[in-house]
Amino acid sequence: xxxxxxxxxxxxxxxxxxxxxxxxADIISTVEFNHTGELLATGDKGxxxxxxxxxxxxxxxxxxxxxxEYNVYSTFQSHEPEFDYLKSLEIEEKINKIRWLPQxxxxxxxxxxxxxxxxxWKVSERDKRPEGYNLKDEDGRLRDPSMITVLRVPVxxxxxxxxxxxxxxxxxxxxxxxxxSISVNSDYETYMSADDLRxxxxxxxxxxxxxxxxxxxPANMEELTEVITAAEFHPHHCNTFVYSSSKGTIRLCDMRTxxxxxxxxxxxxxxxxxxxxxxxxxxxxxxSDVKFSHSGRYxxxxxxxxxxxxxxxxxxxxxxxxxxxxxxxxKLCSLYENDCIFDxxxxxxxxxxxxxxxxxxxxxxxxFDRNTKxxxxxxxxxxxxxxxxxxxxxxVCVGGKRRKDEISVDSLDFSKKILHTAWHPSExxxxxxxxxxxxxxxxKVN
Amino acid sequence: MGEEEGxxxxxFLDTMFVRGLKRKCFDGEEDIEGTLAGIKAIPSYNLQxxxxxxxxxxxxxxCHMLVEPNLCRSVLIANTVRQxxxxxxQDGTWQxxxxxxxxQASLDRLVSTDILCRSxxxxxxxxxVPAYGTFNKDFENDQAQDSSDTMSTASAVQAPRNLxxxxxxxxxxxxxxxxxxxxxxxxxxxxxxxxxxxVEDLFSEVDNSYYDLDTxxxxxxxxxxxxxxxxxxxxxxxxNTASNSNCKSDxxxxxxxxEILVES
Numbered sequence: 001x002x003x004x005x006x007x008x009x010x011x012x013x014x015x016x017x018x019x020x021x022x023x024x025a026d027i028i029s030t031v032e033f034n035h036t037g038e039l040l041a042t043g044d045k046g047x048x049x050x051x052x053x054x055x056x057x058x059x060x061x062x063x064x065x066x067x068x069e070y071n072v073y074s075t076f077q078s079h080e081p082e083f084d085y086l087k088s089l090e091i092e093e094k095i096n097k098i099r100w101l102p103q104x105x106x107x108x109x110x111x112x113x114x115x116x117x118x119x120x121w122k123v124s125e126r127d128k129r130p131e132g133y134n135l136k137d138e139d140g141r142l143r144d145p146s147m148i149t150v151l152r153v154p155v156x157x158x159x160x161x162x163x164x165x166x167x168x169x170x171x172x173x174x175x176x177x178x179x180x181s182i183s184v185n186s187d188y189e190t191y192m193s194a195d196d197l198r199x200x201x202x203x204x205x206x207x208x209x210x211x212x213x214x215x216x217x218p219a220n221m222e223e224l225t226e227v228i229t230a231a232e233f234h235p236h237h238c239n240t241f242v243y244s245s246s247k248g249t250i251r252l253c254d255m256r257t258x259x260x261x262x263x264x265x266x267x268x269x270x271x272x273x274x275x276x277x278x279x280x281x282x283x284x285x286x287x288s289d290v291k292f293s294h295s296g297r298y299x300x301x302x303x304x305x306x307x308x309x310x311x312x313x314x315x316x317x318x319x320x321x322x323x324x325x326x327x328x329x330x331k332l333c334s335l336y337e338n339d340c341i342f343d344x345x346x347x348x349x350x351x352x353x354x355x356x357x358x359x360x361x362x363x364x365x366x367x368f369d370r371n372t373k374x375x376x377x378x379x380x381x382x383x384x385x386x387x388x389x390x391x392x393x394x395x396v397c398v399g400g401k402r403r404k405d406e407i408s409v410d411s412l413d414f415s416k417k418i419l420h421t422a423w424h425p426s427e428x429x430x431x432x433x434x435x436x437x438x439x440x441x442x443x444k445v446n
Numbered sequence: 447m448g449e450e451e452g453x454x455x456x457x458f459l460d461t462m463f464v465r466g467l468k469r470k471c472f473d474g475e476e477d478i479e480g481t482l483a484g485i486k487a488i489p490s491y492n493l494q495x496x497x498x499x500x501x502x503x504x505x506x507x508x509c510h511m512l513v514e515p516n517l518c519r520s521v522l523i524a525n526t527v528r529q530x531x532x533x534x535x536q537d538g539t540w541q542x543x544x545x546x547x548x549x550q551a552s553l554d555r556l557v558s559t560d561i562l563c564r565s566x567x568x569x570x571x572x573x574x575v576p577a578y579g580t581f582n583k584d585f586e587n588d589q590a591q592d593s594s595d596t597m598s599t600a601s602a603v604q605a606p607r608n609l610x611x612x613x614x615x616x617x618x619x620x621x622x623x624x625x626x627x628x629x630x631x632x633x634x635x636x637x638x639x640x641x642x643x644x645v646e647d648l649f650s651e652v653d654n655s656y657y658d659l660d661t662x663x664x665x666x667x668x669x670x671x672x673x674x675x676x677x678x679x680x681x682x683x684x685x686n687t688a689s690n691s692n693c694k695s696d697x698x699x700x701x702x703x704x705e706i707l708v709e710s
Contacts, residue, residue, distance in 0.1 A: 087514070089514050115514075177517055178514070178516070178517065196517040196518060197517075224521060225521060225524075225525055226521070227517055227518045227521050229518060246518050246521060246522055279495075279498055279526055279529060279530065280526070282522065282525055282526070282529070283522045283526065286518070286522060333494075333498070336498075336501070337501055339505075339519075342516070342518075342519045342522070
């Protein structure tokens with residue numbers, strides 16, 4: 001935020017509340033605003049997609065200027081659980097990623113993917129229906145042609161708004177491993193899907209073929225030591241994309257150089273700090289998310305303890321490094337034991353690329369202002385924030401004396417992790433997924 | 447895996463794995479006895495390293511029965527195991543533990559660890575896991591070759607835990623390959639000091655293992671060496687050749703289905 005932390009005012013509106021016991025299927029697994037910010041899509045572990053729409057802002061003298069709130073717009077089942085009979089394994093229906101396509105007509109299009117299959121969904125509104133057919137009556141029953149004496153022209157009459165989602169394309173059978181990323185190309189004709197070892201390029205119109213553009217599977221699987229963790233297209237250059245690895249490296253590839261982009265054009269890696277070396281060094285260096293800035297000049301990467309901003313023109317080290325929760329560095333063994341060290345946190349830019357945000361544990365999430373170098377820790381929880389309340393900054397106490405409002409490291413709840421967040425493309429509205437609850441925070445307008 | 451339990455599991459290990467943990471180097475002049483003394487004098491580092499190794503192996507062994515394991519996680523854990531193994535090899539502690547525990551490095555006497563694990567698990571579950579016959583010649587050949595490796599590595603890891611009582615001699619090398627992740631066997635192979643480059647075996651055919659007939663039957667990775675699995679890849683999600691029967695509960699029923707697939 002452009003204002004500093006103390007004067008930051010954020011109000012909260014709380015949506016999608018499940019007051020009964022947490023259902024595993026309701027765990028939100030991805031959150032994404034569309035390109036205008038009018039729509040917000042969430043995917044969950046049960047394979048459902050819920051789309052929220054921002055209501056039109058009401059400007060009237062009677063009520064104070066009220067920012068549009070997000071209400072449920074459409075809900076549909078995107079993916080179903082499948083069983084791979086050959087391998088005797090289930091294919092989870094969990095939605096790993098949702099990506100919106102830019103809007104080109106009245107309908108909205110989004111890509112949603114589980115571990116194996118990408119689907120293109122069309123979400124369209126219907127608020128009129130034709131009435132006055134000749135051959136069938138209003139209930140749809142066929143009329144007896146011999147009883148028809150007069151011909152009439154059907155007319156469109158208004159009806160209650162109906163939002164329907166239909167699957168327009170299904171892109172299946174192209175991934176042996178689990179899909180972790182999808183990214184729409186700036187040409188709006190192609191997109192890529194990335195799994196642990198391969199990246200495929202698709203054309204939206206063609207579902208039975210895809211081009212393999214990256215393949216890091218070793219000829220001898222015994223030599224496998226590195227996997228792809230995330231991938232994204234450049235926001236403006238349709239030939240450029242990046243992918244990150246479990247070894248903490250980022251590769252930028254140019255599709256013009258070769259059909260198979262196994263040779264990178266740029267290779268981003270920070271030299272290891274020898275003083276921090278431990279058995280867990282590699283694991284915590286594994287990059288869980290990579291995002292281009294809106295400008296296309298920078299990329300941001302998230303590893304277990306830090307967020308790093310890289311300049312595309314400098315490969316040997318990041319230009320900025322932000323500590324998300326460095327107090328966990330001394331707890332890595334416990335986090336390894338309970339598998340939390342493998343949690344994949346995402347990171348997001350704000351619209352102007354001046355602030356970056358990422359999640360942490362205990363339902364905390366962090367924001368870093370790149371210009372002022374200020375950072376803040378906030379909490380997404382019902383107990384601590386009522387609707388319209390201003391979020392209070394939180395602080396984790398590392399050692400020694402704990403102040404009243406601080407929370408000690410050992411009291412953190414590691415089952416409450418914020419892995420998925422999203423930032424409105426142009427305004428200071430953020431969506432934070434805390435397990436099975438979605439929080440939407442907005443800047444308070446005075 | 448107990449995420450809700452917070453960070454109270456291994457405070458001891460946490461303090462030991464504080465940032466900047468460096469491998470303790472032994473002086474070059476020390477002989478084996480000196481190394482032994484050195485080990486005993488600094489038990490904490492090796493203890494913590496061993497604990498980490500054991501934990502990592504358990505992690506690789508546990509897998510979701512129904513869903514494919516997370517490849518990224520497996521790779522990271524395997525790399526950690528490899529790192530520990532390399533360090534232990536350099537330390538010479540691996541050799542030392544080997545000789546210390548059993549008193550002899552004879553491979554014949556030692557038993558496969560997955561037999562150990564199966565026995566302890568079966569005792570816990572109170573059932574006997576049926577062994578199923580192998581279904582192709584490659585598999586059988588590999589078992590004969592791998593059995594010695596597996597047996598030898600078992601002792602090194604088993605010794606600190608002193609699980610001798612629950613062990614039985616491995617009669618049929620084929621029997622124990624059924625229900626366990628291949629990676630575990632591979633891991634133990636890598637820990638065998640004899641072949642320092644065997645660490646690469648860690649992920650031999652990890653891709654093909656997804657199509658491995660063992661995997662298909664048990665839902666876990668196995669260590670069958672693949673020659674035929676490339677052809678099996680074409681079957682993926684194109685046909686439903688197996689029935690809906692519960693693969694894990696009755697392995698014998700799927701034998702003939704497996705044979706059909708193998709022959710194709």
